[in-house]
Amino acid sequence: NAGVTQTPKFQVLKTGQSMTLQCAQDMNHNSMYWYRQDPGMGLRLIYYSASEGTTDKGEVPNGYNVSRLNKREFSLRLESAAPSQTSVYFCASSEATTGGLAGANVLTFGAGSRLTVL
């Protein structure tokens, strides 16, 4: 029972390089999310995907793109990395995000990916 799997766990980039963080879940969840965690700021939502084929911006989308490849996979891409994107990134999934009971569904998180941009 893998849950949510993120790769890579660690990555060091130079300013201007690009990379993609991969995320896959095996719980048949409809919704997936990308968060970043910075000291003193908690977790902030970058992008989310309510269902396969849809994506929406969160609080801090600038500098990122996402792809919901299929129901299982949701990737996060940094096209031109900047030092301000040094952070720990978390992928998460849940059963649904719409409707009156959407908020009741608990998010399951991956183990996180630590990204350093020099």
Add this chain to the structure above:
Amino acid sequence: AQTVTQSQPEMSVQEAETVTLSCTYDTSENNYYLFWYKQPPSRQMILVIRQEAYKQQNATENRFSVNFQKAAKSFSLKISDSQLGDTAMYFCARRSGNTGKLIFGQGTTLQVKP
């Protein structure tokens, strides 16, 4: 912006004692959900407890309980009989009942001392 605020960056407690972590939030919704997540040094986010805003009864999970004050928009976490394994960062979060977006507070680092 609809925010979640944790005003205690760090706290410590002696093993076996009780500690309360504070959280306040802002929302214009009637239907929403509140959560406490724990993040130990392993970095894994672990759900501690969940509260549905339309329920007046405070949620409890073993040694963990909440004090939910809807009118005051306050959602504190009480940990009873603290254990060394409770040492972690704790995040309060509010989830929109409509969109499902989960918004986190800044976190409180709790150290349980032997």
